[in-house]
Amino acid sequence: METKILRFILGIFFIIFAFIIVTSSFYTVESGEQVIIERLGEKVKLVKDAGIKFKIPIIDRIIKVQTEALRTIQYGYIATEKPTTKKTATYEDVAEEAIILTKGSYLINVEAMIQYKILDAADYIYNVDDQLGTIRLAFESVLRRNVQNKDLDDALLNKERISSEVLPELVKKTKSYGLGIEIKSLKIQNITVPSNVKAAYDDVNNAINEKTELLDKANRYKNEKLPGARAKAYKLIQDAEAYKAEKVSQAKGDVENFVQVYEKYKVAKDITKTRLYLETMEKILTKVKNKYIIDSSNDNVIKYLPINPKSITPVKEAQ
Structure with a gap:
């Protein structure tokens, strides 16, 4: 009787052991995970494919790692x-x-x-x-x-x-x-x-903003004044160029006139000298208000005749 009981108990243990062996020999690899097989503490295999897999029971240990998880x-x-x-x-x-x-x-x-x-x-x-x-x-x-x-x-x-x-x-x-x-x-x-350090940073930032504002203001002032100044400078340059052209043209004309007079002077010196004298006196006398004609004879009495138009009184006609 005792032998039967012992056999029964051993049979139960064998069945349990066999169940443990069988169930521990297989494992499942789910989608989105990888399984590392360790044998006696050493890595022997990495399983990436999903499905039911075999391992050596008791000796092998599996480590599951989620690979799809963020x-x-x-x-x-x-x-x-x-x-x-x-x-x-x-x-x-x-x-x-x-x-x-x-x-x-x-x-x-x-x-x-x-x-x-x-x-x-x-x-x-x-x-x-x-x-x-x-x-x-x-x-x-x-x-x-x-x-x-x-x-x-x-x-x-x-x-x-x-x-x-x-x-x-x-x-x-x-x-x-x-x-x-x-x-x-x-x-x-x-x-x-x-x-x-935020307070110090804010002070620096405010100073930078103030500097930027002043620079913007200066640039606006420059943009307002610069076109007018450039226009004025351009006008001055144009006026100067025109004045230069006028004077150069006048000088060229004077030179040509002098050359012409000189050529005539070489041909007839006395006539040219007299003509130049008369032309010069004509220019001078037209600018003089009071004019006098003085007799340069040798007597001691100075004789002159005023010819100022303002000093001449018109003669009234007899009625």
Whole structure:
């Protein structure tokens, strides 16, 4: 009787053991996941195809990794509460991580979000010890190298451009680490000035705005006055050119006239001399108001005849 009971118990144990062996010999690979097979602690196989697969029971261990899931890394902040239907998510800044130096050693806070998928589960699990930390450090390295060459205003106003510049560098760097991931998106959400230096930044920004306003005002004044000044200068130049042309023409005429007179003078010196004298006297006397004719005879009495038209009284006709 005892033998039968013992056999029955052993049979039950055998059935249970056989069930465990059979059930542990097979596993399922779902769509959107990869399975790593470890044998005695060592990786022996990576299974990517979906379906029911076989493994050595007890000795082999499986590690399932979701590869279609979109994973998110937050940089410069953390979510303290997840969003619900009744309220939005709440976040907390991570100041020691967010602070970056720009060109000129100005401080800024950068908050970013990285999203990625796993391409190769084995590379992701075995090539680095801290996957999230490695991705975070790779992003920080690329970001710092990019921002340190930008002016403060450039960094504050161009977060989208910085995101587009950093993304390909981050992809290249994570590939060099053999992380087995694909970076799907990188979004720099906020770039701000730290609160402890914001007041000083605002003062500088106000001064820059005031300078810009004064420069605009000066340019408007220049644009108003410059056309008039240019027109006036142009007119002066034109007047000067006209005066120059007039004087040159007059000088040429005088020279030609002198040459003609000189030619005549060489032919008849006395006649030409007398004619020049008379022409000169004609020009002079027409400008003189009072004219007198003086007799230059040798007697001691000076005789002169006034010929000023104003001193002549007209004679009335006899009635």
